[in-house]
Amino acid sequence: MDVGIRIEHLRKVYTSPPPAAAQVRGGPMTGVKFFKRPEKKKFEVVALDDVSLDVRPGEVFGLLGPNGAGKSTTVGILTTRIRPTSGGAWIGGLDVWRERVSVKRLIGVVPQKPNLDFALTAREMLTYHAAYFGMPPAQRHSRATELLDRFQLGDRADSLVTGFSGGMMQRLSIARALMHNPQILFLDEPSTGLDPQTRLLLWELIRDFNRRGQTVMLTTHNMDEADALCHRLAIVDHGRVIATGTPDQLKRSVPGGFVVRLQVDTMSDGLSASLAQIQGVTEVQRTPEGGVDLYADRGGTLIPHIVTAVAASGATIRDVHIFEPSLENLFLHHTGRSLRQ
Amino acid sequence: MNLQAFLAMLSRDGRVARRNFLPLLLQNLVQPMLFVFVFGRVMTTSGMMPESYKSLLLPGIIAISMLLSGLQAVAFPMIADFQFTREIEDRLLAPMEIEWVAIEKVVAGSIQALIAGGVVIPTAWLILGTGVQISFAQPLELVVLAVLVAVLAAAIGLTLGCSLGQAQIGIMFSLIVGPMIFFGCTYYPWSALASFPILQKLVLLNPFVYASEGFRSALVPQFPHLSGYAVFGGLLLFNGVFLWLGLRQFRKKAIG
Numbered sequence: 001m002d003v004g005i006r007i008e009h010l011r012k013v014y015t016s017p018p019p020a021a022a023q024v025r026g027g028p029m030t031g032v033k034f035f036k037r038p039e040k041k042k043f044e045v046v047a048l049d050d051v052s053l054d055v056r057p058g059e060v061f062g063l064l065g066p067n068g069a070g071k072s073t074t075v076g077i078l079t080t081r082i083r084p085t086s087g088g089a090w091i092g093g094l095d096v097w098r099e100r101v102s103v104k105r106l107i108g109v110v111p112q113k114p115n116l117d118f119a120l121t122a123r124e125m126l127t128y129h130a131a132y133f134g135m136p137p138a139q140r141h142s143r144a145t146e147l148l149d150r151f152q153l154g155d156r157a158d159s160l161v162t163g164f165s166g167g168m169m170q171r172l173s174i175a176r177a178l179m180h181n182p183q184i185l186f187l188d189e190p191s192t193g194l195d196p197q198t199r200l201l202l203w204e205l206i207r208d209f210n211r212r213g214q215t216v217m218l219t220t221h222n223m224d225e226a227d228a229l230c231h232r233l234a235i236v237d238h239g240r241v242i243a244t245g246t247p248d249q250l251k252r253s254v255p256g257g258f259v260v261r262l263q264v265d266t267m268s269d270g271l272s273a274s275l276a277q278i279q280g281v282t283e284v285q286r287t288p289e290g291g292v293d294l295y296a297d298r299g300g301t302l303i304p305h306i307v308t309a310v311a312a313s314g315a316t317i318r319d320v321h322i323f324e325p326s327l328e329n330l331f332l333h334h335t336g337r338s339l340r341q
Numbered sequence: 342m343n344l345q346a347f348l349a350m351l352s353r354d355g356r357v358a359r360r361n362f363l364p365l366l367l368q369n370l371v372q373p374m375l376f377v378f379v380f381g382r383v384m385t386t387s388g389m390m391p392e393s394y395k396s397l398l399l400p401g402i403i404a405i406s407m408l409l410s411g412l413q414a415v416a417f418p419m420i421a422d423f424q425f426t427r428e429i430e431d432r433l434l435a436p437m438e439i440e441w442v443a444i445e446k447v448v449a450g451s452i453q454a455l456i457a458g459g460v461v462i463p464t465a466w467l468i469l470g471t472g473v474q475i476s477f478a479q480p481l482e483l484v485v486l487a488v489l490v491a492v493l494a495a496a497i498g499l500t501l502g503c504s505l506g507q508a509q510i511g512i513m514f515s516l517i518v519g520p521m522i523f524f525g526c527t528y529y530p531w532s533a534l535a536s537f538p539i540l541q542k543l544v545l546l547n548p549f550v551y552a553s554e555g556f557r558s559a560l561v562p563q564f565p566h567l568s569g570y571a572v573f574g575g576l577l578l579f580n581g582v583f584l585w586l587g588l589r590q591f592r593k594k595a596i597g
C-alpha cells in the first residue's frame with residue numbers, strides 16, 4: 001500500500017497555550033510570531049503560516065529547522081493531535097482531521113519526549129498497544145518478542161520501563177510505533193539526547209523500515225541527520241517552508257556553497273562592495289549583527305583577499321568563520337541565522 | 342466506538358490496578374476506617390454517642406469511600422498523564438475517537454469505586470461491632486444506586502483531573518473534596534441540617550449528598566433520608582453534568 005502525505009495551505013494559530021498532551025519541548029511555545037494586541041491582551045502564536053508539502057509514498061522526508069519553526073506542530077496535525085486552524089492535510093487520501101480514526105490506523109508515532117506507559121513492562125506496553133489496534137493475542141505476542149529482540153531490548157522485556165536509559169526508551173518508543181505495522185512512521189526529533197552509537201542504530205532502524213517501502217517523516221534540527229537519512233527535505237522557519245528538495249539539490253542552491261562569516265568593527269557599503277569584487281565570491285549579505293556573510297565557491301583561500309579588502313577600508317577584523325558547504329549554509333542563506341542559534 | 346480497543350484499555354487499567362491493589366486500597370480506605378473506629382466504635386462504646394449512630398454512619402462511610410476511590414482512580418493518573426508522563430498519548434493514538442478514552446477511564450474508575458464499596462461494607466461492619474442495623478431488603482435499588490455513585494465518582498475525577506495541574510492537588514483536597522465530604526451529609530443525615538435552613542438548601546448543590554442519602558435510604562430506611570426521587574434525580578443530574586464537563590475538559594487537554 002502506497003501512502004503519501006499531502007499538506008495544503010496549512011495554518012495553525014494558537015489562541016491559548018497548547019495543552020500539555022499536544023505540547024512538545026521546543027514546539028509551538030518557543031515563540032514563532034507574537035501578536036500582542038495591547039487593547040485585548042490576546043494570546044496569539046502563529047505556529048504554521050501557509051505550509052504546503054507533498055511527501056511521496058516510500059520516501060524518507062525530513063523537516064529541518066530550528067526549535068519553534070513549526071516542525072512539531074506539523075507532525076502534531078498530521079498525527080491527529082492538533083487541530084489545524086485552516087488549510088488541509090491528507091494521509092493516503094484521508095483527511096487527517098475529518099477521518100482521524102482511519103488515519104490513526106495508518107500511522108506510527110515516535111514523539112519527541114518519551115511517553116511510555118510507566119505502569120507496564122516493556123513487553124506489556126507493546127502487546128497492549130497492538131491490542132488497541134485489534135491484533136490477535138498470539139500475533140501480538142510473537143511480534144512483541146520479534147521487535148524487542150530486533151531493538152536489543154530482549155533481556156529487559158519483562159522489566160518495568162521506569163529504570164530504562166534514554167536510549168532504551170527511545171528504542172522502545174520506536175518498537176511500539178512499529179507494533180501495528182503502520183504505513184507511515186513519524187519521528188519527532190528522534191535522536192535528541194542519544195549517544196552517537198544509539199543514534200547510528202536508530203538511523204539503521206529507520207532505513208530498515210523505509211526499505212520495505214514505507215514512508216517516514218522525521219523532524220530534526222540536526223543537519224547531519226537530515227543529510228544522512230532523508231531523500232527529500234523541507235527547510236522550515238517561522239512556520240513557513242523556506243525550501244524543499246533533495247539534500248544535494250538544496251546544498252547546491254546556496255550560491256557558491258561556502259559561507260565566510262565576517263565580523264568587523266566598522267562595516268561600510270564601500271567595504272561590502274569591495275568584498276563582492278573578490279574572485280570566487282558570489283554574493284555578499286549583511287547580517288543583523290553588523291557583519292557580512294560572503295557566499296563563495298571556496299573557503300580558506302579567500303582569507304588573504306578579505307584581510308586586504310578590510311585593511312584598505314580602514315576597518316579591523318573581529319572574527320572570521322568558514323562554513324563548509326552544508327544544509328546549515330542554506331538555512332543561513334535564507335534566514336541570516338544559523339540553525340544552532 | 343472501537344470495542345476491541347476499549348476493552349484492551351480497560352484490561353490495561355485492570356492490570357495496573359491489580360499491580361497496585363494493596364496501596365490503592367490502603368490509600369482509599371484507611372481514613373474512612375479510622376473515622377468508623379473513632380466515631381462508630383470509640384464514641385458509641387463510651388456512651389458519648391448513641392448506639393444507633395453506628396447504623397447512621399455506615400451508609401455515609403460507604404458513600405465517601407466509593408466517591409474518594411473512584412475520584413482518585415481517575416483524577417490522579419489523569420493529572421500525571423497530561424502533565425508529566427504523557428502515557429495517555431499512546432491511547433489517544435489508538436484507532437478510536439478520543440472521547441472513548443475518557444469514557445474508558447470513567448468505567449475503570451467506577452469499577453474501582455464499586456470494589457471499594459464492596460470492601461468497605463464488611464470491613465466497617467466488622468469495626469463497628471454489634472448493634473449495626475442495616476437491611477438489604479431492596480437489593481435492586483442498592484445495586485443501581487451503587488453504580489450511579491460509582492460513575493459519579495469517576496466523572497468528578499475526570500472533571501477535576503482534566504482541569505487541575507499537579508500543583509493544585511493540595512487545593513483540590515482542601516478546597517473542593519474536603520468541603521464536599523463534610524457538607525455531603527456523610528456523618529449526619531440531611532434532615533439534621535434543619536436548624537441551618539440556608540445551609541440545608543446550599544448543600545443540595547453538593548453531589549455527595551445524594552450518594553450518602555441514597556445509601557441511607559437503601560440500607561437504613563429507619564432514619565430520615567431524602568426521597569428516592571430526589572436521590573435518583575440528583576444522582577442522574579450530577580452524573581450528566583460531570584460527564585459532560587469532564588469530556589469537555591478532556592477534549593481541551595487532549596487536542597491542541
